[in-house]
Amino acid sequence: xxxxxxxxxxxxxxxxxxxxxxxxxxxxxxxxxxxxxxxxxxxxxxxxxxxxxxxxxxxxxxxxxxxxxxxxxxxxxxxxxxxxxxxxxxxxxxxxxxxxxxx
Amino acid sequence: xxxxxxxxxxxxxxxxxxxxxxxxxxxxxxxxxxxxxxxxxxxxxxxxxxxxxxxxxxxxxxxxxxxxxxxxxxxxxxxxxxxxxxxxxxxxxxxxxxxxxxxxxxxxxxxxxxxxxxxxxxxxxxxxxxxxxxxxxxxxxxxxxxxxxxxxxxxxxxxxxxxxxxxxxxxxxxx
Numbered sequence: 001x002x003x004x005x006x007x008x009x010x011x012x013x014x015x016x017x018x019x020x021x022x023x024x025x026x027x028x029x030x031x032x033x034x035x036x037x038x039x040x041x042x043x044x045x046x047x048x049x050x051x052x053x054x055x056x057x058x059x060x061x062x063x064x065x066x067x068x069x070x071x072x073x074x075x076x077x078x079x080x081x082x083x084x085x086x087x088x089x090x091x092x093x094x095x096x097x098x099x100x101x102x103x
Numbered sequence: 104x105x106x107x108x109x110x111x112x113x114x115x116x117x118x119x120x121x122x123x124x125x126x127x128x129x130x131x132x133x134x135x136x137x138x139x140x141x142x143x144x145x146x147x148x149x150x151x152x153x154x155x156x157x158x159x160x161x162x163x164x165x166x167x168x169x170x171x172x173x174x175x176x177x178x179x180x181x182x183x184x185x186x187x188x189x190x191x192x193x194x195x196x197x198x199x200x201x202x203x204x205x206x207x208x209x210x211x212x213x214x215x216x217x218x219x220x221x222x223x224x225x226x227x228x229x230x231x232x233x234x235x236x237x238x239x240x241x242x243x244x245x246x247x248x249x250x251x252x253x254x255x256x257x258x259x260x261x262x263x264x265x266x267x268x269x270x271x272x273x274x275x276x277x278x
Contacts, residue, residue, distance in 0.1 A: 001221055001224070002224040003111050004110065004111050004114050004155070004224075005221065005224055006216065006217075007111065007114050007115045007118055008114060008118065008151070008155065009212075009213075009216035010118075010213055010216060011118035011119075011121060011122060011151070012212065012216075013209050013210075013212035013213035013216060014122045014125070014209055014213075015121065015122060015125050015144075015148075016208055016209060016212050017205040017206060017208045017209025017210075017212070018122070018125045018126060018128075018129070018205060018209075019125075019205075020201070020204050020205045020208040020209075021129065021201045021202060021204070021205030022128065022129050022201075024197060024200065024201035024204055024205070025129070025195045025196065025197060025198055025201035025202075026129070026194060026195060027194050027195060027196050028134075028182075028194055029182075030134070030175065030178055030179055030182060031129075031134075031137065031194065033175075034128055034137065034138075034141050034175070035129075037141065037145075038125050038128070038141070038144070041121075041125075041144070041145060041148055042212075044148065044164070045118075045121075045148060045151065048151075048152050048155055048157050048160060049155065051157065052155040052156060052157060052225075052228055053155075053221075053224045053225055054221060054222065054224065054225065055225075056225045056227070056228045056229060057229070059234075059237045059238050059240075059241035060241065060245075060246065062157070062159075062160060062234070062238050062241070063238070063241050063242065063246045063249065063250070065157075065160050066160075066163075066242075066250075066253070067249065067253055069163065069164070069167060070253045070256070070257060072167075072171070073167065073171065073257075074256065074257065074260040076171055076174070076175070077260050077261065077264040078260050078263060078264050078267070080174075080178055080264065080268075081263065081264030081265065081266075081267040081268040082267055083178065083182060084267070084268040085267050085268055087181075087182055088270060092182075093182045096196065
């Protein structure tokens with residue numbers, strides 16, 4: 001396999017793992033969102049690598065990258081909306097204090 | 104014979120930088136530093152895209168993430184009890200489970216990357232101008248429905264985020 005593709009995929013895997021750690025370990029809503037951003041960044045790296053090294057003539061791969069970038073922006077927008085509502089109601093965005101939302 | 108090309112070196116360099124700054128996000132007590140580390144991580148990935156000859160996506164990534172992370176840094180200062188990290192507050196929970204899940208997720212995805220037969224690898228990529236033209240054709244042709252759906256989803260998310268963030272309206276009590 002091409003070393004370039006391997007490096008890109010391993011970078012994506014590492015970012016995905018760091019993102020999982022961040023999303024699960026952090027108690028602050030904004031920090032949890034940072035973890036999710038890193039997971040999505042891992043997916044982005046993989047998508048660009050697949051486009052570049054496996055299917056450079058098919059632009060559906062680049063299209064998929066744009067969709068993932070949109071999802072990243074939307075996650076931020078809705079996440080900050082929830083953060084503002086939570087801060088207004090409780091004065092904090094610490095998820096330890098949001099046990100009532102636990103299923 | 105050089106085994107590693109300049110492109111490989113740049114991809115590896117920016118990949119390592121992206122991962123290193125990604126780790127730094129969760130290793131600093133200062134929330135501002137976390138936001139900046141995430142910004143640098145995403146910028147390194149944008150540079151990695153440029154090294155992979157995806158010029159449009161690389162520039163888009165850098166521009167989008169610079170804006171997004173700046174907004175995130177502002178929210179950090181607004182909402183955090185200790186944005187500077189001077190109080191050394193403990194901001195984590197279930198650490199062991201998180202580390203295990205993170206390592207398991209990374210190993211699983213790395214395993215898929217290593218043990219899958221990906222087929223022939225293309226040595227060349229279309230030039231930047233052709234990429235932009237073809238992506239535009241893709242957006243307004245075969246993938247138009249998906250593109251339009253993304254637009255409607257953005258509008259929905261904007262309305263939802265505003266509705267959630269607005270204070271509840273005071274109801275008029277019946278006389």
